[in-house]
Amino acid sequence: MENNAVITVELTGRLDTAAAQEVSDKILPLQDKADKTIVLDCSQLNYISSSGLRIFLALRKASAVKGGKVIVKSINDDIRTVFMMTGFLNLFDIEA
Amino acid sequence: MMILVAALMLAATSVIQGYYARRGLLSEAEQRAQRELTITQLRIENVTGPIESALVNTVWMVQMNLSNPDTLQTLLRNLLDSSPVLADAAIGFIPDYYPEKGYWYEPVVARRPNGEYEEMILGSTSHDYFKLDWYEIPARTGEKYWSEPYFDESAGRTTVVSYGIPLKDGEGKLVGVISADLTLEWLSELLHDFQLYPNTYCTLESAGGQMIVSPPAERVDNKTVKYSMQLENTGWDMSIVIPRNEIFKTVNRLSLMLGFLQLMGLMLLGMIAFKSVKDQSKLENVRSKKDKIDNELRIARGIQMSMVPKQFPPFPERKDVDLSATIVPAREVGGDLYDFFIRNDKLFFCIGDVSGKGVPAALVMAVTRSLFRSVSAHEKSPQRIVSSMNESMAEMNDSNMFVTFFCGVLNLYSGHLHFCNAGHNAPILLSDSVERLSVLPNLPLGVMPEMQYVEEDCYLPAGSSLLLYTDGITEAENTSREQFGERRTMEALDPSLGVKENQDRLLACIDEFVGNAERSDDLTMLIIKYLGADKSTETRRSLVLRNDIQQIPLLAEYILAIAEERHLGRSLAMNLNLALEEAVTNVMLYAYPKDTEGLIDIEAELKDNAIVFNISDGGKPFDPTHAPDVDTTKSLEERKIGGLGIHLVRKIMDEVRYTRKDGRNILTMIKNI
Numbered sequence: 001m002e003n004n005a006v007i008t009v010e011l012t013g014r015l016d017t018a019a020a021q022e023v024s025d026k027i028l029p030l031q032d033k034a035d036k037t038i039v040l041d042c043s044q045l046n047y048i049s050s051s052g053l054r055i056f057l058a059l060r061k062a063s064a065v066k067g068g069k070v071i072v073k074s075i076n077d078d079i080r081t082v083f084m085m086t087g088f089l090n091l092f093d094i095e096a
Numbered sequence: 097m098m099i100l101v102a103a104l105m106l107a108a109t110s111v112i113q114g115y116y117a118r119r120g121l122l123s124e125a126e127q128r129a130q131r132e133l134t135i136t137q138l139r140i141e142n143v144t145g146p147i148e149s150a151l152v153n154t155v156w157m158v159q160m161n162l163s164n165p166d167t168l169q170t171l172l173r174n175l176l177d178s179s180p181v182l183a184d185a186a187i188g189f190i191p192d193y194y195p196e197k198g199y200w201y202e203p204v205v206a207r208r209p210n211g212e213y214e215e216m217i218l219g220s221t222s223h224d225y226f227k228l229d230w231y232e233i234p235a236r237t238g239e240k241y242w243s244e245p246y247f248d249e250s251a252g253r254t255t256v257v258s259y260g261i262p263l264k265d266g267e268g269k270l271v272g273v274i275s276a277d278l279t280l281e282w283l284s285e286l287l288h289d290f291q292l293y294p295n296t297y298c299t300l301e302s303a304g305g306q307m308i309v310s311p312p313a314e315r316v317d318n319k320t321v322k323y324s325m326q327l328e329n330t331g332w333d334m335s336i337v338i339p340r341n342e343i344f345k346t347v348n349r350l351s352l353m354l355g356f357l358q359l360m361g362l363m364l365l366g367m368i369a370f371k372s373v374k375d376q377s378k379l380e381n382v383r384s385k386k387d388k389i390d391n392e393l394r395i396a397r398g399i400q401m402s403m404v405p406k407q408f409p410p411f412p413e414r415k416d417v418d419l420s421a422t423i424v425p426a427r428e429v430g431g432d433l434y435d436f437f438i439r440n441d442k443l444f445f446c447i448g449d450v451s452g453k454g455v456p457a458a459l460v461m462a463v464t465r466s467l468f469r470s471v472s473a474h475e476k477s478p479q480r481i482v483s484s485m486n487e488s489m490a491e492m493n494d495s496n497m498f499v500t501f502f503c504g505v506l507n508l509y510s511g512h513l514h515f516c517n518a519g520h521n522a523p524i525l526l527s528d529s530v531e532r533l534s535v536l537p538n539l540p541l542g543v544m545p546e547m548q549y550v551e552e553d554c555y556l557p558a559g560s561s562l563l564l565y566t567d568g569i570t571e572a573e574n575t576s577r578e579q580f581g582e583r584r585t586m587e588a589l590d591p592s593l594g595v596k597e598n599q600d601r602l603l604a605c606i607d608e609f610v611g612n613a614e615r616s617d618d619l620t621m622l623i624i625k626y627l628g629a630d631k632s633t634e635t636r637r638s639l640v641l642r643n644d645i646q647q648i649p650l651l652a653e654y655i656l657a658i659a660e661e662r663h664l665g666r667s668l669a670m671n672l673n674l675a676l677e678e679a680v681t682n683v684m685l686y687a688y689p690k691d692t693e694g695l696i697d698i699e700a701e702l703k704d705n706a707i708v709f710n711i712s713d714g715g716k717p718f719d720p721t722h723a724p725d726v727d728t729t730k731s732l733e734e735r736k737i738g739g740l741g742i743h744l745v746r747k748i749m750d751e752v753r754y755t756r757k758d759g760r761n762i763l764t765m766i767k768n769i
Contacts, residue, residue: 014649014652016648016649016652016677017645017648017677017681017684018645018646018647018648018649021645047652047670047673047674049674049677049678049681049741049744050678050681050740050741050743050744051681053740054737054738054740057735057737058737060732061732061733061735061737064732064733077667078666078667078670078671081667081671082674082744085728085743085744085747085748086726086728086740086743086744087726087728087729087730087735090729091732091735
């Protein structure tokens, strides 16, 4: 969803290693648009493993280079724990 | 007669087996002994070498000082200083060399027990050194000489060997002999200073056959093996003597075990033979050749049937596995066999078919079964079981009989099956569908001694069955000489049925197919049904995954079941799922090369206050705990993309350990609850 230079991506279900390849194919092209604000809507995401976190991190790095923004929206408590364990809470803008 | 043949063949088997095992141990003993001899030789030369050079130097010094006979003892003192094993040193001059000193002139320096040197001038009618070997031989031959050991009465008063060198003046004319006497205690110490095998000893003999180092008083005299070496300079013979029973200790134990097994077999045979002799005596009057043949067949059949398990169900108390097996005899006896047993919750099983028929085949079958039992008693890898059996059978195979054989070991918690085939037909797997198990053929047992057998593995889902059979089933012929074949075999089976039902169905189908045609070969089958780990008593839960990223979602179901059973919270379950996924993904990415086939065993042991996960794989060595931990406090620019997986494992689990064992990576992760 592209709107006023804000790109929103909705993630649903389980982002495990098996799903990561497909998700990566969809999200990594956004690195080209990393000068904009990208919102990762996680309200329907209930699991993420390191393969998924790597995609988030790659996108975040690209946005830092191009001067954009990555907002992680509506993560549940379990995923918040994973973000905490990996130090991702400090790397991303987390929105409720 | 039959029993005699059987006894002879069994005896021959063990003799041959023992012979080769002994030959191997003997050659090992020889290598060890030769190495020991070489080392000891070097240690002796470490002592004698410096003495020889010191003596050569002394000869040179004496030549320089021939005009001062009274200074010579100083030179001999210096010689004794060079080595503590020298008891004394002497120069024996030729008759009347120094006219003023008389006919004999022998300056001597001897070491006294208190360490002081004593100077003497010897040589007289009572000590006529011209007749002693140390002088006489170098003087006559002009060569260096190591004497035989002797008791030196004149100087050191101990047993010594002398080393003599001819002494010449500036013009090369012989003027005497310089000799040093070596004590021998150090040799005894040096030669007793090793233990190759218990009760082993070492001897040293002079070139003339005198004992320099004697065997110990308490020793084994008969039944020993002796390895010798001649020392170059001295010509001494050094030997190591090893009692045969020390070398063969291990094989003797094995023989004892095998002997016991064979004795049991023979007793059974004896009973059968006794019974048939009784039968024979009844029929004596009307005995024909046909009866005799029938009797032999009955004996062979008796041997065969006495060697296979016949109690079914064999493990009525177990809820994780059921088996059924049968040999339906044809008129002629074949050499089919099957066997199975459970050890440490692993089901060991095998099926085999001996080439040929009749009594010889039955006896080879009995030997094969004994070998299977004795080898698998201490071995859990089917590949090593098969290889070891093949070595024994190929070595003793004079009759050119061979055995097609399939051996499997099924882990009863996990359903992980390891197997090794030796030329047998592939088993049939009954799970969702009925299909032939993919199996490498390899060569039958007994064909090639050095055959490299390949072990394979697969996963039996709970509820699946495995049919092992001999070609008597697929090659059963009907009256129009058509074979029953593999397709009909597979069609006769139903994965949902129990082992006995499937067995009965298959036999009924064959019966119907064959009709009135003569049955030419035994019908032998073994059906194993794996029912899954017994959760009522078993605290372990297992999962086997293929090396495929798409298998990862199965971990979620696996953890969910454990979480429900143990009433674990949703967050904890998710964390465990995450740690497990990271560990398994690492195996798939790093231990198994991309696109190779491989299995990953996951086992969770549910303890009262902890869950212990063991993840093991047969891939290349990979230690995930070796990687440095990710620094989560670093800034975005410095953060690396990788390394998060093992970091999460460490964060979630209370303990993470890696070991490499039996060619497998094992990652243990413990979560306290």
